[in-house]
Amino acid sequence: MEKLGKDKLIILFLCGVFLLVLSWPTGSSKREKSNSGTEERKVAETVPQEEYVQKLEKKLENMLSKLEGVKRVKVMITLKNSGEKVTLKDSPYSQETDTQKEDGRATESTRFSTEETTVLVETEEGTEPYVIKEKEPQAEGVLILVEGMERAELKSEISEAVEALFGVPPHKIKVMKMDAE
Known part of the structure; x- marks a missing residue:
């Protein structure tokens, strides 16, 4: 029984190493960096x-x-x-609601704020906007x-x-x- 447990453990370990090797990035694709994390994406090449x-x-x-x-x-x-090249935009927004009570009346005010930034990717030439669609x-x-x-x-x-x-x-x-x- 103990021998069977070691065999299963070795097989699981080898499967884990195999999956790790498969998921390892090759370095041929470009990486996207934004406020929300990192993802691999390819930048669209254009024909003159x-x-x-x-x-x-x-x-x-x-x-x-x-x-x-x-x-x-x-x-x-x-x-x-x-x-036309359409670039990916990161548009986080926030909403604040204030409620004030005065003389038995409640007033509520809501403020919205948005900030738009272009998502950039690193390439061999430097940093470029990430293109999601090319018309x-x-x-x-x-x-x-x-x-x-x-x-x-x-x-x-x-x-x-x-x-x-x-x-x-x-x-x-x-x-x-x-x-x-």
């Missing part, structure tokens, strides 16, 4: 705006070139903004040059596709016929 536009243009060109009647296509997209840049206008646009309805189909994909109003989408080279 020019690369983002080129990526969108290439994707749209690839899709439109597969349409029936389209031989070649070139796309130009302009952006309304450069996107992509919005398209402002789209110009599409199409070679081989024989079908009349092709122009409206392309315009409707761009409107659906990017949310650009129809008056900011221009589909034109490209010269054959």
